[in-house]
Amino acid sequence: MRVSIRICLAAMLPASSWWSGSMVEAKSVFAHYMLSTIDPNTDHAKQDIDQAIAVGLDAFAVNVGQPGQDFSKNTMQQLVDYARDKPFKLFLSFDFYATNDLAAHQAFFDLWKDEPAYLTYGPDNLPVVSTFSGGDLGPDVWRSFKETNNVYLLPNMEADADYYSNPTAFFQKWGDAIDGVFSWETAWPYESDVPVNVTSERDAAVKEAADGAGKAYMMGLSPLQYKDCCGSSWYRSGEVNLPERMTQILSLAPELTEVITWNDAGESHYIGQCWPEGLTEEILRYGNSETYPHSGWQPLITSFIAAFKAGEDASQMKPSGDAPIGALWYRGVMAPCDTSLPGSGAAVNSVNYAVVLPAGVTGASIQVSSGGQVLSKVPAHEGLNYNAVGGMVTGAQKLEVLDESGAVIAAADSKVDVADGPQDGFCNFNYYVAGLQRAPVICQSGRWLRAQPCTVDRANNVERTKSDPLSKSESYFAFALNRVVKYKTIPLAGVRSMTSHNRSALLMQPDMETVKEPSDDTTESKDPQGSEEAECRQATDSGLDGGFAAWAVVFGAWCCLFCAFGWVNASGIFQDYYQTHQLRDYSPSSISWILSLEPSVLFAAGLAVGKVFDNYGPRWLLITGTFLHVFGLMMTSISSEYYQFVLAQGICSPLGASFVFYAGLSCTATWFQERRALAFGIVASGSSLGGIVFPILLARLLPTVGFGWSLRISGFVVLALLIVANLMVRSRIKPVPRPFSFNDYTDPFLEPTFVLLMLSVTCGFFAMFIPINYIVLEAVKNGIDTDLSGYLLAILNAGSLPGRILPGYYGDKLGRFNVMISMCAFSALILLVMWLPGTLAAPRSAAVYVITSLLYGFASGAFVGMVPALLGQISPDITKIGVRQGVLFTCISVATLTGSPIAGAILSQQHGTFWGLQVFAGVMMVACVVFLILARITLVGFRLRVKV
Structure with missing residues (x-):
């Protein structure tokens, strides 16, 4: 029984060079072609050549696994006869996995090297030979072969230990034994049992060494790699491997490209027809191009070839006409299905x-x-x-x-x-x-x-x-x-x-x-303008980005954030109050721990809350969260000891707030895509308005009704709004209960963009709450009128109201990462250029505090609204948005827990002067901007005029 063998497709040269003989020029694309699967008694080989020409390929790298068999000779004869009068070439790729006998391959090569259809390349116009493996033969063997046969040798040398680990040493060792190299394995991600994306790091290293040694470098382009036959099975990750690899090749711009493959049904990475005569029943059960066609990728490869030859990048790929081209692809069975399959x-x-x-x-x-x-x-x-x-x-x-x-x-x-x-x-x-x-x-x-x-x-x-x-x-x-x-x-x-x-x-x-x-008689409405x-026009009622249900969820989520994050935003008023009332015997840093616990618990609980949301939806989270948040506020109202404030205000209340916070954000993510940043901005404005209302409410109530009833009245306000939220908030996507998997929590850390986003917002949240918690205290200590100081938090949150909405609106239009970077840079500027020098000046001006509060509120307002939008933008699976938000905000909770206490410790160390904590906040915000820029680079590189 014939065995399916690997074949490679390679990118080809401009058409004008075809008529100057069989030589091709640089920037060419080749194609590895499975010879052993073709019956020479059919015209299938001829059909493959016609189709390859239509795609834009210039040659097949004919994979020869059984050079001594008659069918190999007969099929190759058919190929060279048909290609002789076509704008298409052929060359051999010795498959050393199938036949580890260089002499047998050389004998087969001798039959075809002088054919007009055989590809020649290089300055001396030599016949091309490539390989699949063969690096273990060593430089001396290949040098002898090259000199004896006078060929342009472009082998796959990955078996050599130095190839990837020390490519410069590799080329020094091989010297004139080769003319270039072909990297096969870099066409896919590393073998892994968790989702990973293909990278071009190893390609870049080998290409740089090849360029330095004056050798050609050929990269591999492939969709997936899946095999389940012939005694071996595996699945290689990379759901969008093909377009990611196109982007990488166009960026690195190697001399040559090889598409893997045209017709290897056994490993599933075919883009052409897999003729059934050469395939076993075991292969045909999955590698059947009639049931599972891959030809839909061909227009994309045509566009890629044109861009590759023109020296363009992926953003410059284009269809040949005015219509879009592309493809949809998916697996026909829900994963994991077969957990015994490696990968x-x-x-x-x-x-x-x-x-x-x-x-x-x-x-x-x-x-x-x-x-x-x-x-x-x-x-x-x-x-x-x-x-x-x-x-x-x-x-x-x-x-x-x-x-x-x-x-x-x-x-x-x-x-x-x-x-x-x-x-x-x-x-x-x-x-x-x-x-x-x-x-x-x-x-x-x-x-x-x-x-x-x-x-x-x-x-x-x-x-x-x-x-x-x-x-x-x-x-x-x-x-x-x-x-x-x-x-x-x-x-x-x-x-x-x-x-x-x-x-x-x-x-x-x-x-x-x-x-x-x-042909019924129903009346059809006509446009009065006849336009x-x-x-x-065709209506597209997708349920996304609008409609009553979607905006009702936005309003309900707005109520959630008004009560959850809005209350946390108002907590700064308690820093000054506790220092002069119930907790006057405790240091500012100790009191800060209570206030820091609120955002920290709110964020950290997301690790568990997110999983609950993904599995069961928002209903029980909202009900439980409403009870805990209100109960915590009521218990705070009767607290008198430090530990009681910690338990009630620092843990119970924010734990309930966390439940409603994540339920609101996660549900909003399921209803919006194109207008996601705007929707999140509107939702996040609830936290701003809450941060305005609660400080004013408490400032009025504390002197008149006392601490206890101030907290109880606030609790009743929260209860009323959360009842509305319970009625309004629901998810568009039906929850999918999944068993607990540790990978759900670790997989995001395998994504460079997620890690950089996490580092960015963590640094940002180190800084974010410092002005919120300390600007009132600083104003009072510096002699600013007490009545005005009490309103600074309300002013800050008033500034954040447009800061929540406007960045979201413009983020959808100009790019969410672009707008977020601008807003964070503006925040750093306010902290270091306005707050710090303004409060060092003497005499201290109330205007400085008011303007700083207003502008910082606007600049930092983007955090709550834009961070979930950015996360949704880079998340591949919206059904896991709860877990991903939980992972991100749990990391943030470290900053929210320690940021204000660190600032308090700096304040104590400096004996009540505030410039040290202001510098700390400003430096953290600068770091936030740096990491955010790096995250953007992972998405679009160093291109500036790109919406991202």
Whole structure:
């Protein structure tokens, strides 16, 4: 029985170089091709070459695993005969895993090296030889082979211990034995049982050493790697490995690229047809390109090749016409399914996509649905867009590209429903790939050719006609459109004569049929303006980003934050009150521990609360949180001892506040995507208004009704608002109970962007509460009128009210990371340039305190609203948003717990002068900005004019 062998696809040269012979130029793309799976008695090899030419590939790296077999010779003969008169080349890749015999490979090479279709390369126009493995043969063996056969040697040398660990030493050792190297393993992430993303760090190191040694470097481009046959099984992580790898290759710009692979069904990383004659039944149960096609990736690779040859980056990738291109892909079974499969723990239940939009497009968005439920809707930009959208459920999956009006421009629909368990006793981890298709009836309007049905003149019984089916080899080719007249049939003329370099704007799938409009007598509403815009519009009621239910949740969550974070924001008023009343025998630092416990418990409880939310939803969290928060305030009202304040105000009340805080934020995240930052800003404004109302309320009540009733009245206000929250707040996504997994809490720390965001906001929260807790105390000590000092917290929180909303609004438009960096930098500026020198000046001016409070409130206001929005933006699985928020805010709780006590200790050490704690706060905010910039760099590099 023939065994499936690895094949590689490599990026090719400009078409103009083909006619100068068989030599190719730099910036070429090759393709590893499985020779042993092709029956030479068929024309399948010829079909593969035609399809590869259509994709834009320039050559197959023909993987030879059994060079002595007749079928290998016969199939290779068919390939070279057919490629002889085509703009396409071939070269051999010796597979040393299948046949570890250099002499046998050399004999096979001798049969084809002089063929006109054989690829030559390099300054001396030598025939190319590549390998799969072979580095263990050593430099002397390969030097002899190279000199004897006069070849351009581009082997895979990863078996050499120095290849990745010390690439400079590797090239010094191999010297003139090779002309370049090909890295196979870097095409995927490290083997892991947790989700990890592919990186290009090892590629960069080897490429730098290769460049220094004057050698060529070839990177690998591949989707996934999954095998479950032939005595070995594994799954390599990386749900969006293909577009991530495209981005990395375009950034590093190596001399050569190889796509892995064209037709390796055994390892699932095929982009072409896997012909069944060479495959075992064991492979066909999962590596079947008829049931699990991957050809939907081909338009993306065509766009990548064009960008690679032009020296462009991923943001400059473009379709050949005016229509978007792309693909949807997903696993047909919910993970983990088969826990015995090595690496199965790395599988994520996500719906994955990559979409390339034309240059100049604005206002577009990408929407992903699973099981009939919208999971994600995000703004799209020109160039390459991609994501792994978590929360996939059983059933059908869908990808849609929408224009600025919400009309569908293009879509990809699944034909394989996701199952919740093994099918016929087998868990298939291969991807189903659906290419992005344009709807067949097009109305020209504005920037786009819209893919919406036009209004039909029912009186004339006009049919809406779809195009005739295209062959599989033409499935993603463009065809011409010809709009006749308004309210008339819109014929679509397929242009099959177009070359791969002259494609039109429309992508079609091969199984489109003719559809008639219903002939019933129902009345159809008509646009009174008769506009073409109205003809082409299709409502998209996704439930995201608007509607009564969504905004009701926003109002309920606003109530949650008014009572939770709003109360914490007002806690600074107790620093001065306790020092002159119940706790006057305790130091400022000791009192600060009570006030620091409030935000710390609020945040730290998220580690458990987030998991409860993900598993069971918000209902019990809201009910329990309402009771605990109100009960804690009532118990504080009768407290007199330090430990009582710690238990009631420092633990019980903020624990309840934590429950309602996370329930409100997490539910909001499920209802908004494109307008998420604005929604969070509105919700977070509740904390600002709470921070205004509670200090004023307490300032009025404490002198008149006393401490006890001041706390009780505050508790009744909290109770009333949280009853409203209990009625309003609900999650759009049905909770999915999952068993406890430690990986849920550790996986975020494997994401560099998450880690940097965590470090950033932790530094920010070290600083954030210091002005809140100490500006009133400092004003009083410096002789500012007591009545005015009591209102400084209210002024600060009044400033934070627009600071919650406006950054969210502009964050959705200009980029959330961009706006957050600006706001944090502004906060640092206020702390170091206004608060610090202003309060050192003599005499102290009340205006300094008022202006500092107002501006700092505005600048720092972005924290509560923007941090959850940033987290949602970088989170691959919205169904785990509760846990991820819990992990992030638990890390933050360390800062909120210790920040104010550290400031209090500095204050005591400096005998009541405040400049030391002000410097500490300012430096922490500067560190926040630095880490936030680094997080942005992990997303878009050093590009400044990018919305992120």
